[in-house]
Amino acid sequence: MTHTGNTRPADGEARATRRRRLQRLLRYVPLVAPVLLWAVPCWVLLYTGQRWPVPVTLAGTVLFALALIGMPLAMTRGHGRRQRDRAAIVGDTLLGVGWVMFTWSVLLGVPLRLVLTVAGVGDGQGRARIVTWAALGVTSVLLAWGYGEARRVPRVRRVDVQLPRLGAGLDGVRVVLITDTHYGPLDRARWSARVCETVNSLEADLVCHTGDIADGTAERRRAQAAPLGTVRATRARVYVTGNHEYYSEAQGWVDLMDELGWEPLRNRHLLLERGGDTLVVAGVDDVTAESSGLAGHRAHLAGALDGADPDLPVLLLAHQPKFVDRAAAGGVDLQLSGHTHGGQIWPFHHLVRIDQPTVAGLSRHGSRTLLYTSRGTGFWGPPFRVFAPSEITLLVLRSPRPSS
Structure with a gap:
């Protein structure tokens, strides 16, 4: 059987426009991306009504802050002039963890809370904690599975x-x-x-x-x-x-x-x-x-x-x-x-x-x-x-x- 996929006409001008937009966007990525990757999940998982015990909130915040600071530093040391492989591994891994956690804290944060509210599950604090554990659970499963997928033949x-x-x-x-x-x-x-x-x-x-x-x-x-x-x-x-x-x-x-x-x-x-x-x-x-x-x-x-x-x-x-x-x-x-x-x-x-x-x-x-x-x-x-x-x-x- 012959597979032909999707047929789409070439549109060089439209692609050129998209590329220019991407190039403009990429100028700001090194500054904005690390902040978004770690600040957003930190806020969603710790500060949106969960009312965790103070030690838990402080420990979680410190971990997010260390990741925010450590990821760009490790990537710079690993992929910059020094080319340190161990630093590159740390920085690259943090980048992947941050991206998956950011994605699923955002995707699960509002919709899941809305569903729980409509279903009458728990109070505000209970629903917020369910969102946190769901996001952490999905992130952990996807990272473990994704690591296996990347390393397999x-x-x-x-x-x-x-x-x-x-x-x-x-x-x-x-x-x-x-x-x-x-x-x-x-x-x-x-x-x-x-x-x-x-x-x-x-x-x-x-x-x-x-x-x-x-x-x-x-x-x-x-x-x-x-x-x-x-x-x-x-x-x-x-x-x-x-x-x-x-x-x-x-x-x-x-x-x-x-x-x-x-x-x-x-x-x-x-x-x-x-x-x-x-x-x-x-x-x-x-x-x-x-x-x-x-x-x-x-x-x-x-x-x-x-x-x-x-x-x-x-x-x-x-x-x-x-x-x-x-x-x-x-x-x-x-x-x-x-x-x-x-x-x-x-x-x-x-x-x-x-x-x-x-x-x-x-x-x-x-x-x-x-x-x-x-x-x-x-x-x-x-x-x-x-x-x-x-x-x-x-x-x-x-x-x-x-x-x-």
Whole structure:
């Protein structure tokens, strides 16, 4: 069965407007976000009629205050110039805890209290305490479950994709997509090896990594990335850079992937041939590459397709889904992307939608171009995934004229 997802026309101007709004908003995030993340749940859980004993209120307030101060300090020490992994783990974990607690103290605070009032359950103090325990309970369950989801080997998601221009000889080509592995402060070398074992079990013709390999330089994260060298494919293993490579000496990652036997498709293509038919497999640098200042790094679709027969179907690797506007204009048949993590921690996907045309799954753009957006194989920052499961994607390409 062929999955086509939601069809939505490309609307570059509207997306550009949303991106400008997001950029303006992001200027204030470092100042406002920590205060909101910790002050709001502190108020909802401790100061909205609960009348806890004074020691409980003071202890709770101190914990929230320590989190408010400690989170940005730990993240600065962990992700700033010092690059202290232990500090990064503390800061990232607090960020995830704060986001989940903020979300559910807000979502449960007013509605649950209203329901309890209508139902005549308890007095004001009793209802306020029920809200507190409910929010803490939901937060604890989601964090425990989300941690397990983030650290597990992703489930395999199979998607059949019909490409009208795909020749019959290529019907059934198996393409495995991994992306956003984000090797980082938490050592995931064993996890990486298990992911690669799962990829190998899928017997892929083509294996793709669409960027954001790690948070940190290739030298620093080499041990976690090394298992990628064990990945097998009958035709090729290909890789394109993500935006996080450009925070961590991108050329070092390009060189390491080449050393591990992957072909970095830096604005170029290769040909996948089978049964007398040919598929163009192209890749572009991430859209942030040009602003990185690295010589020769930029997203250049024309360069990637230079010399390719325009009558052949094109599979394009581009880290960010928003590159699909250019892909559609260039006649690409299928773009594979990551970057969004599916939102990673619900309901963050609503913010992702401001910057990207899709969050996850298969979608159509223009008359020809399909886009598959992976939720990602690993996780960024907070070691939690809530209602946004990770994935290893098996895309089976289908021709409208399958061979007999």
